[in-house]
Amino acid sequence: MGDVRTRWAAAGTRPVRIANCSGARGDPGSQMRRQAIEGDVDFITGDYLAEMNLAENAEKMAAGKHDGWEPTAWDGLEQTLDVLDEKRIKVVFNGGALNPSGLAKKCQKLVTERGYNLKVAYVYGDDLIDEVKADLEKTRTLPKHLDSENDKVSLAQNATSLLDTKGKRIxxxxxxxxxxxxVKGLELGADIIVCGRVADASPVIGAAWYWHKWNESDYDNLAGALIAGHLIECSAYVTGSNFAGFTEYPLETFVDLPFGIAEIAADGTSVITKHENTKGLVNEDNVKCQFLYELQGSIYLNSDVTANAKDIEIQQVGKDRVRLSNIKGFPPPPTTKLAIFYHGGYEAQLLFNATGYATAQKWHLMETQFRFALKQSGRLEKFQLLDFQIIGTPEYNPRSQFASTTYCRVFAQADTETVLYGLLKTFSEIAMQHFSGFHLSLDTRTALPRSYLAFYPAIYPQNSLDEGVAVLSADGSVAEKASAGHPSEYRKLDARENYETASPVDLSMFGPTRKARLGDVVLARSGDKGANINLGLFVRRSEHYPWLQSFATRARMTELMGDDWREDFFVERMEFQNILAVHFVIYGPLGRGVSSCRLLDCLGKGFADYIRDKVIDVPESILADMPAIREERKAML
Structure with missing residues (x-):
């Protein structure tokens, strides 16, 4: 890329090189500096916001105990401003959270003090709390739920409880x-743009849109940038983190992982890569894993474009270089996602241990004792949720007491702290009636009630947004504002695809089988979308794909879920044939989302490896191919 002076003159004539520095609030500021100094890039983007960040800090900010923006985002700017100024790298990120103007002004102050030639701006318009509160008080009706258009999906228990505006305040x-x-901010000359709640891929889309001077109707190009943004926005997920195939490579490959880079061409195709001479890996398998993560079928939505990735092609084109193509774009939907968080009540958990002999009977006795005592005292019906979760299985002929021990997690939610203190009181009353060998890990930090937040994912009309950008002057005042306007065209959402494979085959045609784990022949990734878990499974040779297509049915998924399946769940299934994948969305397991989920795996990340651990009948012919496949992958390092 060479000389800084010529680099920006080349805008639009070569692919734009966008490096991501964050996928979560914990990613340190050093990752921003690392992306700036370890090689040439045009933009650095960052996604510091999970769905919970804003809500967790909202009350602290209102009480003057939090700045509203993410400290690690500020850390990155503070560490990297000198390199940004020297190399003329532009930065776009959502670490402004609840207070993008505050972080932008803090950044501008430092820029001015150090004498850098950098223009700072912030995006506004995402914070709708006053409007949502007023509408709810006035109409007493909820905004439309994100999943409401699917009449086969059951909303989570207590999903509508925020109608209680006094007890469940927003x-x-x-x-x-x-x-x-x-894009408006970049056109006004901004070098650093601080956003609040923009969609995960929006900073990447904005950078590519500005660089290539696309029109808003260049939907194929925008769709390609959307998928590229989806791939690099999750920290190191596209360079080796959260990778189902990590056991096939030397362990040191995954220590000190770099973050991803997208090189997006003028036609929207892209190459996913990383800086040279860094750890990690970028290959077809890991890129496929990340592509399949947090999807809900083949349609990926953004406020600027609807991407149809059903026929996506993912191809290795060099060491640590994977090309994405064949993504189709269409006008955006008329609505965008609106994340509403409210006080759901209070929650607590008690942890109890059992060792060895007759463990299953021990846990059955304890739950029976608990429920009897709670009912007798009139407390049982007062819980929103009371779950007895058995974690682990005692090892057969154990070699240590640890290996013989499992625990029960009693997880409870209620409207008031009093009910949960009642759970503790009930335990104290029956504590000495315990099973043989009972012991406990009663951590007061989790046993005592704490307030929890619940999530209501709604939709909001795009034409009602008042979205824009403000560019700051050297003294931190607003020098110029520009409205973002609204898309000129919308496309109504179709029902998501849900089908079994078009040409199933008899599984016996693949010859003799033997018992093996699904993960011995299939890679996967899973994640959360509100109440739902998505799961993408894929094989690595085309001759294996008919087996996966015919094996991985909706009925099979409910069977593989075992005791975790509930009748009020719903399964969607579709295929990405060009990448040999079958994709599922299971509606409902995460309840009201991450912040109030009853599961240990509240983000759904472990679901893929749970399914891959299932023992099934695997064709011996496919198992026989696996050593060669693994050697091929290692050779790419």
């Missing part, structure tokens, strides 16, 4: 913004 309400305001 804490935050933020719309997911697109890239339009980002």
């Amino acid at each position: 804490v935050s309400a933020n719309a997911y913004l697109g890239a339009r305001a980002i």
Whole structure:
């Protein structure tokens, strides 16, 4: 890329090189600096916001105990401003959270003090809490739920409880913004753009849109940038983190992972890569894993474009270089996601241990004792949720007491702290009636009630957004504002695809089988979308794909879920044939989302490896191919 002076003159004539520095609030500021100094890039983007960040800090900010923006985002700017100024790298990120203007002004102050030639701006318009509160008080009706258009999906228990505006008060309400305001800010000369709640891929879309001078109707190009943004926005997920195939490589490959880079061409195709001479890996398998993560079928939505990735092609084109193509774009939907968080009540958990002999009977006795005592005292019916979760299985002929021990997690939620203190009181009353060998890990930090936040994912009309960008002057005042406007065209959402394979085959045609784990022949990734878990499974040779297509049915998925399946769940299934994948969405397991989920795996990340651990009948012919496949992958390092 060479000389800084010529680099920006080449805008639009070569692929734009966008490096991501964050996928979660914990990613340190050093990752921003690392992306700036370890090689040439045009933009650095960052996604510091999970769905919970805004809500968790909202009340602290209102009480003057939090700045509203993410400290690690500020850390990155503070460490990297000198390199940004020297190399003329532009930065777009959502670490402004609840207070993008505050972080932008803090950044501008430092820029001015150090004498850097950098223009700072912030995006506004995502914070809708006052409007949502007023509408709810006035109409007493909820905004439309994100999953409400699917009549086969059952909303989570207590999903509508925020209608109780006194007891379940709203804490935050933020719309997911697109890239339009980002593009406006870049056109006004901004070097650093601080956003609040923009969609995960919006900073990447905005950077590519501005660089290539696309029109808003260049939907194929925008769709390609959307998928590229989806791939690099999750920290190191596209360079080796959260990778189902990690056991096939030397362990040191995954220590000190770099973050991903997308090189997006003028036609929207892209190459996913990383800086040279860094750890990790970028290959077809890991890129496929990340592509399949947090999807809900083949349609990926953003406020600027609807991407249809059903026929996506993912191809290795060099060491640590994977090309994405064949993504189709269409006008955006008329609505965007609106994340509403509210006080759901209080929760607590008690942890109890059992060792060895007759463990299953021990846990059955304890739950029976608990429920009898709670009912006798009139407390049982007062819980929103009371779950007895058995974690682990005692080892057969154990070699240590640890290996013989499992625990029961009693997880409870209620409207008031009093009910949960009643759970503790009940335990104290029956504690000495315990099973043989009972012991406990009663951590007061989790046993005592704490307030929890619940999530209501709604939709909001795009034409009602007041979205824009403000560019700051050297003294931190607003020098110029520009409205983002609204898309000129929308496309109504179709029902998501849900089908079994078109040409199933008899599994016996693959010859003799033997018992093996699904993960011995299939890679996968899973993740959360509100109440739902998505799961993508894929094989690595085309001759294996008919087996996966015919094996991985909706009925099979409910069977593989075992005791975790509930009748009020719903399964969607579709295929990405060009990448040999079958994709599922299971609606309902995560309840009201991450912040109030009853499961240990509240993000659904472990679901893929749970399914891959299932022992099934695997064709011996496929198992025989696996050593060669693994050697091929290692050879790419």
